[in-house]
Every structure is written in structure tokens, then in C-alpha cells.
Amino acid sequence: MERKPYWNPYVAGVGLGLTMLVSFVVLGTGLGASGAIARGAAAVAHAAAPATLESNAYTGGWFADGSPLAHYLVFMAVGVLVGGFVSAATAGRVRPSVERGPRIGATGRIAFALTGGLLAGFASRMAGGCTSGLALSGMSAWIPGGWVFLVALFAAGFAVAPLVRKEWTS
């Protein structure tokens, strides 16, 4: 299938904003993604070291009421995977690949993705959310923490960007 262009960012923004509004009105909370990743990781680690996860001050509560996966954010993340796949598939954009600029190899790019993932996963737990759950949702609900998080995110992002330029550009 031919690869179709992305939609206008303002159209996609209105769609995303209305989705957020529905979430506010139906669930009473915003959108989120990092919580599901943390819970998924805890569920996997639990298979190897149940006592460690159950006695941990941060993850213990997730196991006290059953499975850490029995949480609305986990179901939302499954929805995101499916919705993302449907959109990509119907636009001819599903293709196994390692996305990178011409100056970096696939292995190097994966190493950067792993490094960034470690940082972002750690930081999302420290801040109590990510770009979705804290920035986007928090800002839309007038939470000061969401606005502060976004400012810190962009300040650090712009500061670090020159160091990793070779990942993306020629």
C-alpha cells in the first residue's frame, strides 16, 4: 500500500483534545501512558522476584489489590497500541524498521533508544506522569505541575539536543 501523508497537525490536535475531553467527562481523569509501562514491567519482574516487588514501597500496593495490570491505564495503553496500528495500517505506514538518520547505524540508534528509555521511564515515575499523563492531561486540567513539567522537559530537551544531533541529521 502506498504511504499516505500525515494529517494536518491542527486537525490531529483537535481530535486529541476532544479525546482528552471525553476522558475527563467519562473517566474523570486524563490520558496516560507511562503508568501502564511501569505496571507492565512490574508484572514481568514479579514473575522472577515476587517477594521483592510485593515488599517494595513503590510497587507493593499494586500487588496488594491483585494484579498491577488490573488498572484502567493498562487498558488505555492496549487501546493506544490498537488505535495506533489501525491508523498506521490504513495509511500504509506499518513496516519493521529502526528509524535513524544517515550518520548512525541501527545498533547505535537502538543504544540511544535504550538510554533515553531508561531516563524517561525513571523520570516519569519521579514526576508522576509523562508527556501524556502529566503534561497534556495536567495542563488541560489546570494542574500547575503539568505546566512546570513541560517547561523543564523542553529546557532539558533543547539543552541535550545538540549532543545527539548525529542520530537524526546528515
Next chain:
Amino acid sequence: MTFFETGSLATPAAFVAAALIGLAFGFWLERAGFGSSRKLAGIFYLRDFAVVQVMFTAVVTALIGLFVLQSAGIATPASLFTMETTLGPQILGGAIFGAGFVVAGWCPGTALVGAASGKLDAVAFLLAAGVGSLGYAAIYGKLADFNTVGACGAITLPEVLGVPIGVLTAAVLFMALVMFAVIARIERARSTEVPA
């Protein structure tokens, strides 16, 4: 009445609702082009402005919608979960997160969409983000003092600033429109440049 308000976010009905909302969330992220790490990282080099355009359009749309619904009495502040603001961890967390975002080219939500599009770097990001989350859990016990730095509780900006929500909404809309106009100027200037 929201699932949050009735304390029923952990019920099968809420899980189904969350999955359907996630479906739309993932769809819009992918349509915006956020299944591409190069496009996402582009904002940090002022090469591609979609991240700012989509994000602020979404925020303004939700803010206006919430203002209208609350004015009409359809939504109440009590029906909406108010996340706590804790400036210390949210500023340091935001900074570490921003570094991770540009190094990886992904954030958690977009990486889910990237993985669904077949991007192996997104899969790597998600696995590492899981490990990073567990790393935080491992040192969580030692962060008790830090996690209270700048603790403000469950506050909102209209409360803190003492400004009516309608006025604040109009202010954010104005700020967003100025930003969009600047982006349009930059893009117009670039499109008329002769490629080197």
C-alpha cells in the same frame, strides 16, 4: 458522574471505556505523525513543529471544552481527578524526561504508537522505560525527603492565581495562537528559501 467520582475506575466498565478512549488516543497520535521518532525529535532542532502544534491545539481544545461543560453544569470540578503538584520531583523529573525524550526520540505514548507501526527503536525504548521505572521503584524508599520538595497538594492554576477560568482559558488560547502564527511565519520563510 465520572468513574473517578463514583470510585469505580477499577471496574470492568471503566476498563472498557479506557480501552476505547485509548483507541482514539493512539489513532490521533499516529495520524499526527507521532509514530516517527525523527519527526518527534525534530521539535528540539526546530525542524518540525508538529509536537508543539498538536500539543497546544489539544490543550486549548480540552480547556475550552472543559470551560464550556463546567459553565453549563455538565462537568463539575469534583468529577475530575486533581493531580498533586510537587515542584521538586516534577521539575527534576521533567528535565530528566526531556533528556530521555530527545536521546530516544520517543516518549511513552508515542513509543506505543511507534511500536504498533513496527519501529524497533520504539520497542527498545518501551523495554528500557520499564526497566527505568523499576529502577525508580528500587530507590523510592530513599527519596522520601526529596519527594516533598515544593509540595503544593491538589491545587489548580485558577485557584492559585485567583483568576477566573474563562480568563485563563482565553489567555492560553491567545498564547497558543501567537505561537502558531510564529510557526507559520518560520515555515513560510523556509518554503521560499532556495534549497542548497
